[in-house]
Amino acid sequence: MKSELKKLKEAGFKLTPQRRAILEVLRSSGIHMSVDEIHEKVKKKCPQAGLATTYRTLDLFRGLGLVTNINLGEGHKHYELRRKNHYHLVCLGCGNVTEFRPSISNEIERELSGDCGFKVIDYHVEFYGYCSKCLEKGEN
Amino acid sequence: MKSELKKLKEAGFKLTPQRRAILEVLRSSGIHMSVDEIHEKVKKKCPQAGLATTYRTLDLFRGLGLVTNINLGEGHKHYELRRKNHYHLVCLGCGNVTEFRPSISNEIERELSGDCGFKVIDYHVEFYGYCSKCLEKGEN
DNA sequence: TTAATTGCAAACTCTTTGCAGATAA
């Protein structure tokens, strides 16, 4: 059994088709999605699935540390499977969101714990700017 | 005239009492606030000020680059005067949000532009964890 | 004088909740 399902079960929750479908959707699309996007994809597997269940399930998953929700400045939440050590690059030109794994992220954590006594559990990092394609095209 | 008002005027916008009040509120409280918090403080200076105006003004300011809005995982936006080079440390124990100016932030920008050809304009960085006080108290 | 701005209220969007029926264990 894949690790997320295992965690769910171990925490005493039922493995319903809806929960399996939501996990599959999150897995199949590596990148973050809005609740609506997730729900649309879930309905292809579970046509009767309700939006409220998607909200409830994502919140349950977040509580278990299976997913994180991120903010892209829009008016709604985005969720993705939790993976450590990735930053988002949001292009102000084309709107694309890509990922970035900086080689120095460990140094930041070290600096944090040293200077501030702050123990890092998780982080959300979003850089806004222009991707190489948009830089080539335009005059940014 | 302070620089934010100057920018507003230069961009062709009127300097209304409401806009001045919102700027003053943002300046007086260094840290981020929710729209509601901002509006409550604005009403002390402009009792008749409407909430919609606060929303419109903050969005106008954001468009001009005067403020940035950040996300703390709650269901509403937070705004603050735009200042470069600061990261948020969100304590999962006491909920306090403090700031952090990492000495290596320039290196990240350099790595970004080198490896990815991505030109950084702005960023939001939030680290979640436990502050020194909570670490002393608890067993985290 | 006049185009920009405002307050109000209504509309809209996203999210949460209550509840009766359905279902995994």
Place this chain on the structure above:
DNA sequence: TTATCTGCAAAGAGTTTGCAATTAA
């Protein structure tokens, strides 16, 4: 069998918008 979970619909919270009146320039 039974406590958990679901779908539905209604409620709630935050945000945006239309419009007539007001106001900065």
